[in-house]
Amino acid sequence: MAALLRIVALLAYFVVAHRALRVDSPRLAGLALGLLAIIVFIRGLLALRPRAWVLALAWIAVAWGLAGSVCAAPILLLMPSLFLALACSLFARTLVRDRIPLVVRMVALIEGQSAAELAPDIRTYATNVTRLWAGVLGGLSLLNLMLALNTVPGGVLQRLGMVPPWPLSPEVAATVDTWGIYVPVVATLVGEFIYRQQRFPGRYSGPLDYLRKLAKIPREKWADIFH
Numbered sequence: 001m002a003a004l005l006r007i008v009a010l011l012a013y014f015v016v017a018h019r020a021l022r023v024d025s026p027r028l029a030g031l032a033l034g035l036l037a038i039i040v041f042i043r044g045l046l047a048l049r050p051r052a053w054v055l056a057l058a059w060i061a062v063a064w065g066l067a068g069s070v071c072a073a074p075i076l077l078l079m080p081s082l083f084l085a086l087a088c089s090l091f092a093r094t095l096v097r098d099r100i101p102l103v104v105r106m107v108a109l110i111e112g113q114s115a116a117e118l119a120p121d122i123r124t125y126a127t128n129v130t131r132l133w134a135g136v137l138g139g140l141s142l143l144n145l146m147l148a149l150n151t152v153p154g155g156v157l158q159r160l161g162m163v164p165p166w167p168l169s170p171e172v173a174a175t176v177d178t179w180g181i182y183v184p185v186v187a188t189l190v191g192e193f194i195y196r197q198q199r200f201p202g203r204y205s206g207p208l209d210y211l212r213k214l215a216k217i218p219r220e221k222w223a224d225i226f227h
Contacts, residue, residue, distance in 0.1 A: 003219075005046075009038040017076055021154065029076045030067025034060045036079070074156040077148045084141035091134035101130035105225040110213055125199065129192060136188050140181050147173045 013035040020028030037059035038045070044052025066072040094102040100115045103126040108115045115123070149156045150164040151173040157164045168176070193207065204210040 006039055006042050009035055009042065013039060017079075020076060021073060024073065026069060026072040027067045029072035030063045030065075032076055033066060033072065033079075034063035037063070070159065074159050077156050077159075078145070081141050081145040081148060084137055084144055088134055088137035088141055091130050091137065095127075095130060095134065101127045102225070103127070103130040103133070109217060109221055109225060122200070125196075132188065132192065136184060140184065143180055144177070147177055 013032055016028055016035060017032040019025070020032055037056040040059075041052045041056040045056055066075065091102050094100060094105070104115050104118065104123055107122060107126045108118055111118065118126070146166070147155075147168065150166045150168050151170055152158050152164055152167040154170060155164060155168075155173075193210070197204070204213070
């Protein structure tokens with residue numbers, strides 16, 4: 001149920017956010033920001049966890065306050081960059097101190113072993129892949145931030161009455177956003193898998209075999225590795 005409601009809320013967010021920016025509506029921008037609270041906290045809300053309800057209601061209250069202000073649309077424009085930065089942090093924060101890198105945890109989960117039981121070369125490779133994804137997502141976050149700030153008309157700085165240092169037309173920004181964000185993610189996914197197949201031959205018979213292994217792992221165990 002939580003997954004289905006999150007998908008519905010996510011689709012609603014994209015529709016409302018697109019409409020808000022298209023018609024320049026602060027109220028719709030505030031509504032889109034409020035929908036993010038449901039996307040983030042839906043599992044806790046359904047489980048009636050007090051902390052989730054307090055945080056979600058506080059988030060919605062802030063979104064409601066922003067709904068009539070000139071700040072709503074600029075904040076909405078910054079959300080993709082923020083999401084990419086948060087995704088980057090999921091990988092990067094597991095590389096500090098004595099923590100187990102995120103991809104090492106994933107590999108251990110797929111292999112049904114503890115991280116300490118993984119072969120040293122596999123653990124080293126998985127650690128480097130964690131660094132790779134942290135770098136890719138961090139770079140994409142900065143690129144998206146640059147596009148959001150400098151698009152004219154409709155960018156963050158222009159909406160706040162400031163002159164962007166590197167103005168970009170919406171058409172150029174959309175092209176860079178498409179080719180500079182989505183293509184690197186897909187290329188990294190595909191390229192890393194192809195290299196992994198060559199680096200560790202015989203571990204998977206192909207992409208479908210790998211996806212089947214992923215599908216067999218309970219969702220709860222996937223959630224555990226991010227804590």
